Amino acid sequence: MKFLIFLASRLGKALIVILGVVIINFFLIRLAPGDPAAVLAGQAGVSDPAYVEQLRIAFGLDKPLLSQLWLYLKGVVQLDLGYSYRNHVPVLTLILERLPATFLLMSSAFIFSIIAGVSLGVIAARSRFSGRRRWIDSVVTSGALILYATPLFWLSLMGILLFSVVLGWLPAFGMESVGSRLTGLARVHDIARHLALPTLTLGCFFMAFYVRLTRASMLEVIGMDFVKTARAKGVPEGRVIRTHVLRNALLPVVTFAGIQLGQMAGGAVLTETVFAWPGIGRLMFDALLQRDYQLLLGIFLVTSTMVVLFNLITEIIYRLIDPRIGAGGQEGAA
Known part of the structure; x- marks a missing residue:
């Protein structure tokens, strides 16, 4: 209740x-x-x-x-949401056509940035706290700082030059191969290849936040008394890290994740424009150039609703991770 x-x-x-x-x-x-x-x-x-x-x-x-x-x-x-006279289509219809592509890009980049950022943050914190192989901590934190300082558009262009132009591993533009008419698993594979570069560039930019945040949170928690007590009781080191340290260190990461999803929607505008990804970010850019005000208002409404929903989901996850937060809030309200 x-x-x-x-x-x-x-x-x-x-x-x-x-x-x-x-x-x-x-x-x-x-x-x-x-x-x-x-x-x-x-x-x-x-x-x-x-x-x-x-x-x-x-x-x-x-x-x-x-x-x-x-x-x-x-x-x-x-x-x-009105009618786009420039595209001769209702605004809501146009946004719903582009929304799945944006969700696909955002969810892929978000999952990649969370998994890679938290994992690297844990590795850096453990190497720092143990006193052995501190060079790993230096390499991870320096790499994260470089990624954070690199402009997203430059990272996207360098990714295209390296993986598409020089190595020829991945396609540079679009969501699917033009005129391929693929179906089934072949189409999924084709979309995945086109998705790889936008996901890596957008995800690496935000991964830097999680690396430094996870590392700082773990270093703060790992020296607390309850962690020392768990070690003194003979709890295996891996379980100490997973159960006692990482669970408490994840609270600020979860908080930032909700904020970061809103920022990622903004970053998707630039990424979708560079990679010609057919999402609402690219649609927003085109609407701005064409001064399609009704379409712009519709996109702003949808993206704002997305950010608010992401923050609501973050609060729910926050309560699931640490139920004391919800109990404290109820007692404070009483």
């Missing part, structure tokens, strides 16, 4: 945050310079003021700003 109350409370707060984001994004988009109707008329090679005015009516730009906001909010509640 306490968990249901906690979940309802968080969902209510999440809806308020999403509403605030929708309103702020709406006004920010409207404050941007340029008239989308004039831009669309210019792309069509028409400068007739009557035609521009017809486009303004079609966009709803002839109404007062608050009326436009109210109509947009009503549409959002009804899952109607």
Whole structure:
């Protein structure tokens, strides 16, 4: 029952945050310079003021700003995010077509960064604490620092040059081979080959955070009294690390993971643009160039909702890892 109350409370707060984001994004988009109707008329090679005015009516730009906001909010509640006149497709349809590709890229990069980052962080912390083979700690932390300091676009371009141009191991652009018409396992293998480079470049950038965070958390926990007590009782070293040290050290990692998922959505814009990956990041970039305001608002809404949901999932996982957090919160509320 306490968990249901906690979940309802968080969902209510999440809806308020999403509403605030929708309103702020709406006004920010409207404050941007340029008239989308004039831009669309210019792309069509028409400068007739009557035609521009017809486009303004079609966009709803002839109404007062608050009326436009109210109509947009009503549409959002009804899952109607507007119409992309540049692509001649409803905004929601266009986003749903691109969303699976973005989820595939984000989930692959996230899993890779978590597994590789935590594993390397554990290796670095153990070598540092044991006093033997400290060079491993130096190599791991230095490598993580280099990855963190490297711009994501440069890392992506170097990955293309090395693995696609020089070695020829992996394809550089797109999600599938053009005109291949593959099916079954052959298509899965083809998508996996195209996914490898974007996953590595996006995942390596965020992996650096987890390496340093896991290492610092483990070094803080590994010298505590309860760890020394477990060792004194004869608990095997591997079990001490897994059960006593790593479980407590993972709490800040889980916290950062929820934040990092939101940042990864932003990083996906750049990665998808470099690798021509057909996700909503690339769609956002194209919509910005075309000044497709309705599409931009829809993408902002979807990405904001994703970030809020990721944070909600993080809080739930946080309670599962350490139930004392939820109990403390309930006692504090009482």
